[in-house]
Amino acid sequence: MYPRSLIRNMARIHCIFFICCMAVFPTRAKVSLEVDRPWLRVQLAHRAVLECCYHTDAASVQTAWLMHGQPTDGTAVPVPVPVSDRVSSGYTTNAGVTCGTLTFAEVKLADSGLYRCWFNITGIFTPGTYLQIYEPLKKTINLSEKTKDSLLMAEGMLLFLCVLVPSAMLLRKSKQLQALQQRKAKREEENIYQGLNLDDCDKPAGLYHDLVAIVQEEIHLENP
Incomplete structure (x- = not known):
């Protein structure tokens, strides 16, 4: 040189x-x-x-x-x-x-x-x-065709799990939310029935009997 x-x-x-x-x-x-x-x-x-x-x-x-x-x-x-x-x-x-x-x-x-x-x-x-x-890059890892096929299969399984697991979780949460809404509607219906007072329902019948007794007394007094 x-x-x-x-x-x-x-x-x-x-x-x-x-x-x-x-x-x-x-x-x-x-x-x-x-x-x-x-x-x-x-x-x-x-x-x-x-x-x-x-x-x-x-x-x-x-x-x-x-x-x-x-x-x-x-x-x-x-x-x-x-x-x-x-x-x-x-x-x-x-x-x-x-x-x-x-x-x-x-x-x-x-x-x-x-x-x-x-x-x-x-x-x-x-x-x-x-x-x-x-200068082209040289391969740092020399893999056989069988190893490459195994890696591709593993990648496919991982992709399948990445799609399946979130879908199953969403479906489960949807079912839980639906059951919760049904229980809530049932409780609201029970609360409506519990709010009614049966004594108040009997008051009109008692008033009716009192009126009938008064009318009968008046008819009895008018007869000679």
Whole structure:
């Protein structure tokens, strides 16, 4: 591994080189950029393809890929992407649109960063595409199919109990409330009958007998 200071100095030298190239090559053609893909998320050790598409009236346009990696001292210096057996660059053309491609056969975690195209005839940079590399989570518990089936059955039984038990409790409370209302109605009916005075019911009959006796006496007195 190279020291960080050496890598940082090399990156600055490459950046100065590209700036000098921009000053040396005047603008000789017009390049119209297409919209770049903002980001691309790829699993570790999988294939990734980055594109920078454009329209141009020039016969040939050369592009160079630069990467803005993770900043070490607060700044992210663009570094040219070297071509290797794992990383390759090329061009594709479709319906008048030319795309510069950067292909990773197998991405690594260190490949994460912002990738931009630089055009030699204009000296402009594309907005770029951020490449995000992720590593899938590994299983912490390795369960067999039989164990999974048992867990599913247990979950089903728990769900059944969660539905059955509250329903049974509600039904029981409903029956208890109905019985309580019946007992209350019966007590109210008994209280109504207890409130009646039977002596008061006999008073009209006594008055009737008294009137009959008075009438008979009056009839008896009128007879000679």
